[in-house]
Amino acid sequence: MKISKEEILHVAGLARLHMEEGEMERMSTQLGTILAYVDTLKEVDTEGVAPMSHAVHLVNAMREDKVGEHLGVDLALSGTEEKEDGHFLVPKIVG
Amino acid sequence: MSLTKGLYIHEARKHLDAGDFTAEELTRQTLDAISEIDPLINSYITVAQESAMAEARLADERIRKGEAGALTGIPLGLKDLILTKGIATTCASRMLENFVPPYNATVAEKLNAAGAVMTGKLNMDEFAMGSSSETSWFGPVKNPWNLSHIPGGSSGGSAAAVAAGLCLGSLGTDTGGSIRQPAAHCGVVGLKPTYGRVSRYGVVAFASSLDQVGPMARSVEDCAMLLQAIAGYDPKDSTSVNVAVPDYRSLLSRDLKGLTIGLPVEYHGAEGVKPEIRSAIGEAVRVLEACGAKTVEVRLPHMAYAVAAYYVVASSEASTNLARFDGIRYGYRTPEAANLLELYEKSRSEGFGEEVRRRILIGTYALSSGYYDAYYNKALKVRALIAKDFTDAFAGCDLIAAPVTPAPAFGLGEIVDDPLTMYLADIFTLSANLAGIPGMSVPCGFTEKGLPMGLQLLGKPFDEGSLLKAAYAYEKEAAWDRGLAAPAAGPDL
Numbered sequence: 001m002k003i004s005k006e007e008i009l010h011v012a013g014l015a016r017l018h019m020e021e022g023e024m025e026r027m028s029t030q031l032g033t034i035l036a037y038v039d040t041l042k043e044v045d046t047e048g049v050a051p052m053s054h055a056v057h058l059v060n061a062m063r064e065d066k067v068g069e070h071l072g073v074d075l076a077l078s079g080t081e082e083k084e085d086g087h088f089l090v091p092k093i094v095g
Numbered sequence: 096m097s098l099t100k101g102l103y104i105h106e107a108r109k110h111l112d113a114g115d116f117t118a119e120e121l122t123r124q125t126l127d128a129i130s131e132i133d134p135l136i137n138s139y140i141t142v143a144q145e146s147a148m149a150e151a152r153l154a155d156e157r158i159r160k161g162e163a164g165a166l167t168g169i170p171l172g173l174k175d176l177i178l179t180k181g182i183a184t185t186c187a188s189r190m191l192e193n194f195v196p197p198y199n200a201t202v203a204e205k206l207n208a209a210g211a212v213m214t215g216k217l218n219m220d221e222f223a224m225g226s227s228s229e230t231s232w233f234g235p236v237k238n239p240w241n242l243s244h245i246p247g248g249s250s251g252g253s254a255a256a257v258a259a260g261l262c263l264g265s266l267g268t269d270t271g272g273s274i275r276q277p278a279a280h281c282g283v284v285g286l287k288p289t290y291g292r293v294s295r296y297g298v299v300a301f302a303s304s305l306d307q308v309g310p311m312a313r314s315v316e317d318c319a320m321l322l323q324a325i326a327g328y329d330p331k332d333s334t335s336v337n338v339a340v341p342d343y344r345s346l347l348s349r350d351l352k353g354l355t356i357g358l359p360v361e362y363h364g365a366e367g368v369k370p371e372i373r374s375a376i377g378e379a380v381r382v383l384e385a386c387g388a389k390t391v392e393v394r395l396p397h398m399a400y401a402v403a404a405y406y407v408v409a410s411s412e413a414s415t416n417l418a419r420f421d422g423i424r425y426g427y428r429t430p431e432a433a434n435l436l437e438l439y440e441k442s443r444s445e446g447f448g449e450e451v452r453r454r455i456l457i458g459t460y461a462l463s464s465g466y467y468d469a470y471y472n473k474a475l476k477v478r479a480l481i482a483k484d485f486t487d488a489f490a491g492c493d494l495i496a497a498p499v500t501p502a503p504a505f506g507l508g509e510i511v512d513d514p515l516t517m518y519l520a521d522i523f524t525l526s527a528n529l530a531g532i533p534g535m536s537v538p539c540g541f542t543e544k545g546l547p548m549g550l551q552l553l554g555k556p557f558d559e560g561s562l563l564k565a566a567y568a569y570e571k572e573a574a575w576d577r578g579l580a581a582p583a584a585g586p587d588l
Contacts, residue, residue: 008456015414015459016421016436017452018444027456033515034457038403041473044480051475052482054304054334055290055531056556061333075197079425088423091434 002032104169104263104317111158111168118158118168122151122212125170129214129261136237138246138256140175141183142215150212157210165320167210172262174253175216176223177308178297179203182213186299187231188221190426190446200297201332202266202308202325209324214262218252221448223270223301224413225249226520228277229511230450237507238280240546244504247277253311254281264312264321268298270305271405272499272524275536278311279499279549282538284318284566285311289556290531291336293322294329302412303334305405305528315537315567319343322559338557346560347567351386354565357393357492362523369502371542376498379539379550379569383496386568393488393495397480401526404481406518407461407474408529413451414458420446453514482530489555494565498523499536499549523551533559537566539573 008028012019019027073086082089110116126144133139147170154168173179176186178196180203185191199207206213220230228236228251236251238244239259246255250267254277257265267274269287278285286309293308300306310321323344328337358380363373384390422428422442429445432438444452461470488495500520510516527534533556536549550569554562 003460007460011456011460011463014463015455016418016439016443017447017455018437018440023449023452027453030453030514031456031460034406034518035460035470037515038407038461038470038474041400041403041407041470041477044397044400044473044477046473046476046480049476049479051472052479053475055482055529056334056336058291058334058336061335063330071197076424078197079194080423080428082423082428090423091432091438093435 003028003035101260102263103314104166104312104320105314107169107263108165112163118151118154118212119148121168122147122170122214125214125262132259133261135242136239136255136259136261137234138218138236138252138259138261139172139215140185140187140218140233140252143182143213146182147212147214154210154212164209166206166324168212169264170212170214170262171206172214172217172253172256172265173203174219174250174265174267176219176268176299177203177266178299179213179216182216184216184299185233186222187219187233188447188451189232190420192232192427194425196297198297201294201329203297205325211324217250217256217265220249220251220450222299222413222417222451223249223268223273224450224454226272226276226517227505227511228252229507230448232448235507238504238546240282241504241544243506244546245280245507247280247504249273250285250311251277254278254283254285257281257283257311257313264310264317266308266321266325267311268306268308269528270301270409271528272521274309274311275499275524275534275549275551276521278536279551280504280547282547283311283313284315284535284537285309286318286322286535286559286562287527287533288322288326288559289533291334292338292533292557292559293325294332294335296329296331300416302409303416304412305409307528315563315570316344316347319347319563341560343560343563346564348564349386349568349571351383351388351565351568354388354494354561355492356380356383356388356390356565357488357495358390359393359395359398359488359495359497361395361398362497365501365522367501368498372498372500372502372548375540375548376496376550379573380496382569382572383565386572388565391492393492395484395488395526397477397484398526400477401481401529402518402522404474404477405521405525405529406457407470408478410454410458411461411471412458414455414462417447417451417455422446450514478529481526485526485530485532493555493561495553497551497553499551503542503546503548527553532556533562535562535566537570
């Protein structure tokens with residue numbers, strides 16, 4: 001099984017990943033092998049089984065609606081070099 | 096005299112309290128051992144020299160005042176995805192190479208409050224994705240028992256550092272076996288607690304419904320002491336569970352009368368398990384029986400589908416969790432981008448390594464329109480069946496005994512380009528993460544070539560106590576722990 005170049009490009013676009021030609025070739029083979037293996041799941045009869053997305057059954061984790069601690073602007077911006085006047089800087093978006 | 100080699104946490108506690116040596120002396124020697132030995136092993140990404148010495152001095156003050164807790168003055172290392180305020184936390188990725196967190200993870204906070212000395216941040220697979228600690232941006236970790244072999248992953252640095260005496264204990268994380276597997280490969284004790292037992296607040300997420308933080312140490316008693324310090328409800332983690340934490344050390348006993356251990360037919364009869372592993376596990380089960388435990392056969396009929404279900408679930412969650420790395424708010428940003436989309440794509444492609452990109456692609460594919468039901472939803476249903484298998488099995492036993500891995504540590508570079516084979520190395524560990532149950536690895540001997548092997552024990556939710564009890568009895572009876580004092584004197588060192 002091999003995933004087509006178009007599919008890889010489509011998925012890479014969704015995942016916001018840039019793909020070089022060589023990597024695309026390698027990934028399409030590797031993903032094909034992995035997904036063919038994953039296809040063994042089709043053998044399992046899951047009729048009437050509820051999907052389990054989490055290991056513990058928790059119903060909402062609520063807290064009181066009170067203002068708590070927060071990081072503050074300087075700390076929130078401490079992970080980026082590109083900042084100005086308390087904002088993150090990004091390339092120009094609107095023409 | 097070397098203080099660190101062969102020293103257990105519980106012994107260090109007695110020596111520190113008796114004034115045989117100070118926390119400052121112990122920390123200094125640990126840091127010296129790191130400078131001497133770690134260039135060979137590469138288990139640390141960041142060594143926290145200055146803060147460790149400052150913490151040691153504070154610990155000595157607490158000890159002098161008689162205010163010491165169980166871990167005061169004990170040098171411990173943290174896997175480098177646990178946020179440490181003011182100290183780089185890289186996830187072994189170029190993406191976070193220069194990231195210095197503005198706050199502490201709850202587990203780091205708890206160890207800090209207990210007076211532990213944080214020696215540094217330990218190497219791992221990038222974003223915890225891998226089973227060999229070879230995908231790190233900072234280079235692979237090597238197995239202290241044989242430098243041409245992998246230490247296991249993804250908490251390879253956490254296991255290797257403990258095995259080589261470069262800290263007395265450490266924390267790792269386990270998403271599909273990432274504590275238990277490297278513990279087995281490095282001959283240390285590792286425990287993955289029940290999902291929700293330990294806070295994940297401030298721990299960089301890989302697969303949120305599977306990740307769990309846990310302790311690694313050179314003895315079961317040490318492991319119990321570390322778990323005691325980090326377990327418990329945390330309101331900052333919405334998946335944290337409010338269940339009482341017992342006094343783990345008081346549960347340790349050499350007598351296992353009344354305990355029933357299940358032996359899953361599917362695990363013990365599994366193909367591809369190396370004969371040395373098979374016979375070591377068989378011998379370990381006999382030792383558990385000699386301690387008074389009863390054994391029964393149990394069945395886990397959906398075990399064959401665990402790897403497939405796991406990789407769909409884990410990769411899907413990884414693809415959404417890693418979406419937060421956009422090159423803007425923190426982490427790596429490409430130096431050149433003409434527009435916003437290019438900024439995202441280039442930052443992510445240059446910042447993430449190949450294994451991480453591969454998993455993001457698998458996850459995005461599984462979650463994409465047209466494939467969601469066939470892959471993601473199907474995997475969640477199989478996950479439910481795997482969890483039910485454990486519930487059914489535990490109706491007839493207290494614990495399950497199994498191998499940790501099908502084979503001992505493989506050679507560095509041997510299967511790094513074969514992702515599927517690498518994924519299959521986790522076959523015995525990852526179903527515990529899917530079900531959320533606790534699991535543990537305890538050393539159970541060495542192969543003919545001198546590589547460690549591990550016995551895996553699995554337990555009922557929140558019953559870490561029974562795991563520790565059985566592992567303790569086994570450890571004392573088999574007496575492997577003393578043999579594990581000096582891996583740094585292994586054949587290649």
